[in-house]
Amino acid sequence: GAGVSQSPRYKVAKRGQDVALRCDPISGHVSLFWYQQALGQGPEFLTYFQNEAQLDKSGLPSDRFFAERPEGSVSTLKIQRTQQEDSAVYLCASSLGGGPTDTQYFGPGTRLTVL
């Protein structure tokens, strides 16, 4: 079966531009997570959805970051007025059950470079 997919795989943005990153989770998975992974670091939690409800957005670094999952499947992470420090790989993961204790399956990530 299909795994988690993300698009685009690579995105180059000029500072100040808005970007939108898409995540298609595994079909039927209730939970969806977004992470930010800086070069040489482990993934850092950004936000969590259970179906369409965003239950935790405590990891979003600023109000320029916004995520949605309106129908409980596909999710979009939007970054407004991108800054150079936003350059990172953005990972999406989904899991069958609710909460973070279930096994998460990761997508290939979107590498964002802000010039």
Add this chain to the structure above:
Amino acid sequence: AQKVTQAQTEISVVEKEDVTLDCVYETRDTTYYLFWYKQPPSGELVFLIRRNSFDEQNEISGRYSWNFQKSTSSFNFTITASQVVDSAVYFCALSEVRGGFKTIFGAGTRLFVKA
């Protein structure tokens, strides 16, 4: 507070050697889950194992084995008879039942297996 420490930044071994990757965690919760993920050069995190805090039984899966010791808050990962294909970054992660929806990852250990 949750914390995961992977003190080994990089390890280099020769093929067929055994190698152990260390993971030490901190948590105040009595119920939690620990994970190991592999991130090959392609970038996608691959799930290896999930272990809950009540199950201290060591686990073996082929050339992989895991040693969970609550007394030392460690969850170490051993690869026996390493192979070049084992070269990757390995992440240890922690999720608490009462810690909200975050999964905390360590900084990762980069393993080089030379032929």
